[in-house]
Amino acid sequence: MNSIPRFTTLGDGATTVLMLHGIGGGHLAFAPQVETLGEVGYRAVAWDMPGYGHSAPIEPYTFKGLAEACIRLIDALVGEKDESAPGRAGSVVLVGHSMGGMVAQEVIARRPDRISKLVLCGTSAAFGKRNDGRDAEAWARQFIGQRTAPLDAGQSMADMALRLVPQMVGPGSLPEGVRLAEQCMARVPAATYRRALECLVTFDRQAALAHIGVPTLLIGGEFDRVAAPSVMKRMAQQIPNARYVEMAGIGHLMNLEAPDEFDRILLDFLRERPPKSRPDLH
Numbered sequence: 678m679n680s681i682p683r684f685t686t687l688g689d690g691a692t693t694v695l696m697l698h699g700i701g702g703g704h705l706a707f708a709p710q711v712e713t714l715g716e717v718g719y720r721a722v723a724w725d726m727p728g729y730g731h732s733a734p735i736e737p738y739t740f741k742g743l744a745e746a747c748i749r750l751i752d753a754l755v756g757e758k759d760e761s762a763p764g765r766a767g768s769v770v771l772v773g774h775s776m777g778g779m780v781a782q783e784v785i786a787r788r789p790d791r792i793s794k795l796v797l798c799g800t801s802a803a804f805g806k807r808n809d810g811r812d813a814e815a816w817a818r819q820f821i822g823q824r825t826a827p828l829d830a831g832q833s834m835a836d837m838a839l840r841l842v843p844q845m846v847g848p849g850s851l852p853e854g855v856r857l858a859e860q861c862m863a864r865v866p867a868a869t870y871r872r873a874l875e876c877l878v879t880f881d882r883q884a885a886l887a888h889i890g891v892p893t894l895l896i897g898g899e900f901d902r903v904a905a906p907s908v909m910k911r912m913a914q915q916i917p918n919a920r921y922v923e924m925a926g927i928g929h930l931m932n933l934e935a936p937d938e939f940d941r942i943l944l945d946f947l948r949e950r951p952p953k954s955r956p957d958l959h
Contacts, residue, residue, distance in 0.1 A: 681753045682732040682746050684724040687715030692768045692793075693754055694947065696723040697747065699775030699799075700873045701838070701862035703729050706774070708857065709936035710943065717944065724750060726777070728869035738872040740880055744783035751784075751791050770947060772796040774932060775903065776873065779804075779880045786885040795893040796943065799904040799929045802912050803881040817878035824874055828867050838862035846934050847900035849926025854933035886915040893919035894946045896939070898927040 685704045694714050696707040704711075707723035714721035727746050728734035735742040751769055771792050773781030778800025785792050805820065827837050838859040846855055893916050897909040906923055913921035922942055924931050932939040 679749065680733045682724045682727055682750050683730055684722050684750065685711060686720065686722045687711050688718065688720045690719040692770060692947070693720040693722060693751075694770045694772060695747075695751065695754070696721070697771065697773040697777030697780050698723070698726060698729075698861075699777050700870065700877060701841070701858070701865060702726075702774070702777070703861045703864055705857065705864075706861045707772075707932065709854075710772070710932060710940060713936075713940045713944070714947075719947065720754075722750075722754060726780070726873075728872060729865060734869060734872070738876050740779065740783045740876060743780045743876070744787055747780060747784050748788055748791065751788075768793055770794040770796065772798070772943070773800060774798040775800050775929065776877055779877075779882070782882045782885065782889075783880075785889060785891070786882055789888075789890060792891055794947070795889065795891055796896065796946065797893065797909075797912070798896045798931060799898060799901050799909075801904050801908050802883045802886055802915075804878050820878060821874050825871055828871070833863075834865050834867055834870065835859075835863035842930070845901075845903060845929040847898055847926050847928035850928065850930070850934035851936070854930065854936060858930050858933050883915075886912060887917065889916045889919070891918070892946075892949070894942075895919060895921045896931060896942060897921065897923045898929055898931045898934070899923055899925050900928040901931075903929040 696710060698706040704723040704725050711721040711723050725732040727743060735746060755769060769792055771781040771784060778797040781795060781797060782802065785795060805816065842855060842859045842862060895909045895913045897906040899906065910921050913919045924935055924938060927934045
């Protein structure tokens, strides 16, 4: 019930960079970043979200449950803050892509003391159109129905991956990255995909953006039709210490479409030192 999610890791640096994949991913969706970060002195960790890979599913499948699973993993990686590893928890950087970016927002809203920096890629602060009443619910039902219709018709996740992934990338995408994205989506259990979709449509942390107190980087893709650049720019404006970077020619799967450029952007941000607070002058 409260098991620690499975993960892959490389490197043993003092700073742990924990990467959270999207709805069609898995730990392999961050394979290029795990290698890069591990080689240059970070402790790179990419999880399998509950229900993905060898991570046990959770019930109910909610953002609260996903965040609690992520916090358990952080505790296992760096120790309980107040007991076995005092101070070390401040060296955890969360990198979330798409639905993983939503999980990251949920984690920092619940346990801001555990995170030192935040990177949000191709994500949003709320799912889709935030209308009130039955319209919003009907739109969510329609969204889920459209996404699960191929499964209902007998298609496999591999079939869906071959159709959906090419629609999510930009004209500048690396073919090898696109193939890896297809492989990741093909491995997602159909039952987990359905549960994740049901969870996805419930997300709304718009009111929490103003309370994010750590340096935050938002990375968007010029051709992202899932999390539009305009949406991410607005998010960046609402987070106190945030900035937005856009990758030209790239779509929703930015870290796989252009891994070298993505890694450069990420490393530049990780290496930045927070500005020193100035003494109050009177």
